[in-house]
Amino acid sequence: MSGGDEARAAAAAAELGARLRERDLGAAPTALNLLENRSPARRGEIAALLAEVAPGRLGGEAPAHVVGVTGPPGAGKSTLLSALVRVWRERGRSVGVLAVDPSSKRSGGALLGDRARIDADPTDRGVFIRSMAAGERLGGLAPATRAAAQALAAAFDVVVVETVGVGQSETEVAEAADTVAVVVQPGSGDVLQFLKAGIMEVPDVLVVTKADLGAVADRAVRDLRAALRSLGDGAPVVAVSSIQPVAGVEALADALDEHRARLDLHTARTRARRLGALADYVAEHGERGLRALGGRRAAERFLAEQDAAREGPALVRALEARAAEPR
Amino acid sequence: MALREEVARVADQLGRGLKILVGKPGLDGHSNGAEQIAVRARDAGMEVVYEGIRLTPAQIARSAVDEGVHVIGLSILSGSHRELIPDVLDALREAGGAEIPVVVGGIIPEADAEPLRTAGVAAVYTPKDFELTRILRDVVALVAERNGIATAA
Numbered sequence: 001m002s003g004g005d006e007a008r009a010a011a012a013a014a015e016l017g018a019r020l021r022e023r024d025l026g027a028a029p030t031a032l033n034l035l036e037n038r039s040p041a042r043r044g045e046i047a048a049l050l051a052e053v054a055p056g057r058l059g060g061e062a063p064a065h066v067v068g069v070t071g072p073p074g075a076g077k078s079t080l081l082s083a084l085v086r087v088w089r090e091r092g093r094s095v096g097v098l099a100v101d102p103s104s105k106r107s108g109g110a111l112l113g114d115r116a117r118i119d120a121d122p123t124d125r126g127v128f129i130r131s132m133a134a135g136e137r138l139g140g141l142a143p144a145t146r147a148a149a150q151a152l153a154a155a156f157d158v159v160v161v162e163t164v165g166v167g168q169s170e171t172e173v174a175e176a177a178d179t180v181a182v183v184v185q186p187g188s189g190d191v192l193q194f195l196k197a198g199i200m201e202v203p204d205v206l207v208v209t210k211a212d213l214g215a216v217a218d219r220a221v222r223d224l225r226a227a228l229r230s231l232g233d234g235a236p237v238v239a240v241s242s243i244q245p246v247a248g249v250e251a252l253a254d255a256l257d258e259h260r261a262r263l264d265l266h267t268a269r270t271r272a273r274r275l276g277a278l279a280d281y282v283a284e285h286g287e288r289g290l291r292a293l294g295g296r297r298a299a300e301r302f303l304a305e306q307d308a309a310r311e312g313p314a315l316v317r318a319l320e321a322r323a324a325e326p327r
Numbered sequence: 328m329a330l331r332e333e334v335a336r337v338a339d340q341l342g343r344g345l346k347i348l349v350g351k352p353g354l355d356g357h358s359n360g361a362e363q364i365a366v367r368a369r370d371a372g373m374e375v376v377y378e379g380i381r382l383t384p385a386q387i388a389r390s391a392v393d394e395g396v397h398v399i400g401l402s403i404l405s406g407s408h409r410e411l412i413p414d415v416l417d418a419l420r421e422a423g424g425a426e427i428p429v430v431v432g433g434i435i436p437e438a439d440a441e442p443l444r445t446a447g448v449a450a451v452y453t454p455k456d457f458e459l460t461r462i463l464r465d466v467v468a469l470v471a472e473r474n475g476i477a478t479a480a
Contacts (some may be wrong), residue, residue, distance in 0.1 A: 033395040039342035108329055109369035110344070115390060116379030122389035129393060133344055133374045 006044060015054025020155040028128045029152050034047045036132070036144045047313040050147060052313035053154035061269045062153035064096075066261050069174035069182030070165035075210035077162055078117035079324040080183060083242040083249045084160075085120060085127055086088035091253070098149060100142050100163045101179060103133045107226060110134070114162065128156070134163075146276040147312060149176055174202040175275040179259045180267055181205045181252070184224065186217040203235050204259045211239040211248055226229035266308070274303040277315030284316070285323070292323035311316075333467050334372040336453045340476045341397065347466065348396040350378035350387055352415055355381045355405035360432065364400060367459045368466075384411065388418035403433040404443050428444055428469055432456065446480075 013034060019027035034045055056062055069075050081097060088095050099114035110133035113306070115312055120127045132142040145161060152159045163173050174180045182203035206224050211217045217239055224237045236255045240248035282290055294300040302322055306315060328336075338345045341462060349365045351358060358380050365377045376394050378387065391399050399419075403411065412431055412437035419425060440451040449469055452462055471478060 029395055036395070037342035042342060107370050107372045108344075109372040110374045111365060111369045112374060112376045115376055122383065128431060131374075131376050137434050157330065227381040267370075278465075292363070309440060317399070 008046040017049040055309040064153035068180040070179030075185040078114040096152040096156040186220040211241040344374035361402035384414040384418040388422040392424040
């Protein structure tokens with residue numbers, strides 16, 4: 001691209017960001033098409049878009065509630081989301097869903113199946129669903145997911161990041177979301193299992209799906225509560241049935257809201273921006289890049305000294321400049 | 328060039344994964360064909376949004392636009408392709424996705440293929456077209472062509 005073309009493209013990207021900031025939900029698909037673009041030539045445009053939805057431009061943190069929903073395959077995450085989206089819409093909230101599914105290690109391809117289960121009215125502009133392939137990055141999040149969540153958070157009332165998680169990979173979604181709901185299905189283990197699995201380290205709310213199963217679901221709720229007691233953790237456990245007769249979904253929406261109300265949003269989002277920038281930096285420059293910063297701890301200390309409102313791409317640039325400094 | 332390499336090459340040019348929406352419009356639950364295509368497309372390296380069965384034209388159009396897919400693949404075995412497929416194309420125009428190419432496969436008589444193409448369908452596959460790799464090659468070439476990507480040497 002020539003300089004003039006580049007400037008025009010950046011201006012168009014900034015315009016997309018501005019539309020999101022003005023809560024124009026129709027800008028979401030085009031914005032996501034850009035944010036998912038991995039071509040180095042488009043980085044300037046991505047930075048221009050994200051700058052428009054950064055706290056500095058918004059006059060504070062993005063108003064959305066960013067909710068992470070994670071759990072093992074088949075636990076009922078997308079069916080639950082279908083029911084949750086309905087409750088949020090009844091409460092007058094617009095909802096953007098980022099559904100992340102695994103990529104095949106062999107072919108790089110992905111079968112993104114959440115859309116078939118999340119039942120939303122196609123004429124309702126207040127719901128936006130986007131499937132994302134997790135790509136090569138370990139940890140459950142697609143490379144563009146954080147940026148996408150950040151952009152959507154400027155426009156939507158609720159932004160959901162849905163990932164498949166089985167124990168170790170939930171930390172990334174925990175870093176990107178305000179509130180994390182971990183979905184557990186009945187019959188998937190006793191107290192020891194829950195204590196052992198890294199999954200208990202991230203949830204703000206625990207959800208037991210398939211409550212219509214009865215006794216086995218009650219047992220899962222009791223086991224989870226016992227495990228949480230052992231850990232000294234006060235996270236609520238909510239049992240839901242996402243299919244008819246639907247039960248517990250309103251209570252879950254309330255539990256998510258209560259967590260968000262207690263949250264120091266500025267601190268949580270600042271941390272998310274910094275950890276996200278570090279993850280992006282490591283994805284780009286690898287362990288060698290991390291060593292150039294003096295290791296992960298040193299990198300985190302450096303980020304902690306940066307302006308709290310700086311958005312991801314600016315922080316990545318700061319890390320790159322830091323790594324290039326002679327030592 | 329192997330199909331998987333061609334998909335990777337086109338995706339690289341696109342800047343993101345080659346994304347296809349696969350679904351079945353109308354009252355038709357016979358999903359074997361659609362699933363075969365979805366799995367083979369994934370194995371070829373595509374990002375496949377599998378939307379499922381019994382979809383309305385409005386659902387398909389809205390999903391395609393929201394998902395940012397490069398192509399839509401519809402499977403239809405119910406015999407109502409002459410009504411439903413043009414409806415999908417209309418819905419797509421209405422949803423702002425007029426530029427997304429649509430390919431259709433299923434129990435479609437030869438005589439119906441030409442009218443569908445005239446209506447704006449990019450390719451029609453009848454029961455005579457059973458070679459999945461060839462169909463997917465066509466799909467990749469279609470996406471390349473629509474996005475101004477030169478064909479492989």
